[in-house]
Amino acid sequence: xxxxxxxxxxxxxxxxxxxxxxxxxxxxxxxxxxxxxxxxxxxxxxxxxxxxxxxxxxxxxxxxxxxxxxxxxxxxxxxxxxxxxxxxxxxxxxxxxxxxxxxxxxxxxxxxxxxxxxxxxxxxxxxxxxxxxxxxxxxxxxxxxxxxxxxxxxxxxxxxxxxxxxxxxxxxxxxxxxxxxxxxxxxxxxxxxxxxxxxxxxxxxxxxxxxxxxxxxxxxxxxxxxxxxxxxxxxxxxxxxxxxxxxxx
Numbered sequence: 001x002x003x004x005x006x007x008x009x010x011x012x013x014x015x016x017x018x019x020x021x022x023x024x025x026x027x028x029x030x031x032x033x034x035x036x037x038x039x040x041x042x043x044x045x046x047x048x049x050x051x052x053x054x055x056x057x058x059x060x061x062x063x064x065x066x067x068x069x070x071x072x073x074x075x076x077x078x079x080x081x082x083x084x085x086x087x088x089x090x091x092x093x094x095x096x097x098x099x100x101x102x103x104x105x106x107x108x109x110x111x112x113x114x115x116x117x118x119x120x121x122x123x124x125x126x127x128x129x130x131x132x133x134x135x136x137x138x139x140x141x142x143x144x145x146x147x148x149x150x151x152x153x154x155x156x157x158x159x160x161x162x163x164x165x166x167x168x169x170x171x172x173x174x175x176x177x178x179x180x181x182x183x184x185x186x187x188x189x190x191x192x193x194x195x196x197x198x199x200x201x202x203x204x205x206x207x208x209x210x211x212x213x214x215x216x217x218x219x220x221x222x223x224x225x226x227x228x229x230x231x232x233x234x235x236x237x238x239x240x241x242x243x244x245x246x247x248x249x
Contacts (some may be wrong), residue, residue: 012081014043015073017063017148018054021167021202022086024221029056036224041231042238047246050074058216059099059136060144060244063086067148082160082243083152084234089220091141092166092184094132094177122173126141129175138187140179145191160241162234163192167202168210171219198237205229 016022016039023030024035030037032052035044043050053066053073063085066155067073095102105121108114136144149161165185170176192199206226209215215222239245 010079011047011049013049013051013076013079013152014039014082015076015080016050016052016054016084016086017058017066017073018052018084018086018218019058020054020056021089021092021221023052024056024187024216025227026216026221026223028216033096036227038230039086039176040228041228042234045231045235045246046081046190046238046243048081051080054086057090057103060085060141060148061136063087064144064148067151068130077152077156080156082162082238082241085145085148085161085163088141088164088184088188091134091136091138091165092178092181093174094129094133094180095135096128096132097121099135116200125144125177126173130177130179132177134180138183141184142191145188149195149197160238160239160243161162161195161197162200162241163188163197164200164202165189166180167205167220167222168207169220170211170213173218176219176221181202198240200230200233200237202230 018039020029022039023032023034025034025036032039032050034040037049039052051072053070055062102121105114105117108117145163150243152159152161165188166181168181169178191197206215206222206229209223209226209229210219234249
């Protein structure tokens, strides 16, 4: 009888790059292992693990940086069964200031000045959003998605990918403006078709919940019914990408 230890097989991992929509619920942010958010609902149905890599306000550009700089993504990739790009919502939202300047507010010193600048931007954003440019132009969104897809595919040839197109919102903090959504949808849909990447339409999944006011009171994030709807569409997209159902050979 062999004396070598038995090494248990590790389950595949669903590698999700995301913004806050994927881990916020009706009252705020949640831990990445909360069973009510869509990545964990999907992973449970697949009998997989999840590696959730994201932050509030992330765009497709942040996904690229995470893929090449975050050691969690390096560790997850060898055992990943599929990769989901669950960003683009922030890309399509209006940003009265260039993203780099807006994100630098957190570094303003002293704290009193930082609070003054943050409050000032909070006053400006809803008033100028209806005429502001998007946080990330559609062309750049797909350029960063393709850079990330190509880099991951180079290291894991043939790994399944799924992408998303933006949700909708009724957020007064953005002046109820989402005038750049259509451009982002068109760009990502075209890129996905070119590379055979299935797409989840987040608007189709969550639109009724958000527009009716049943989501998070901020008008952007979702309730748990919306998360379940996203999980349903995500399972269909993963199947289209070639991911077998749990228990399938």
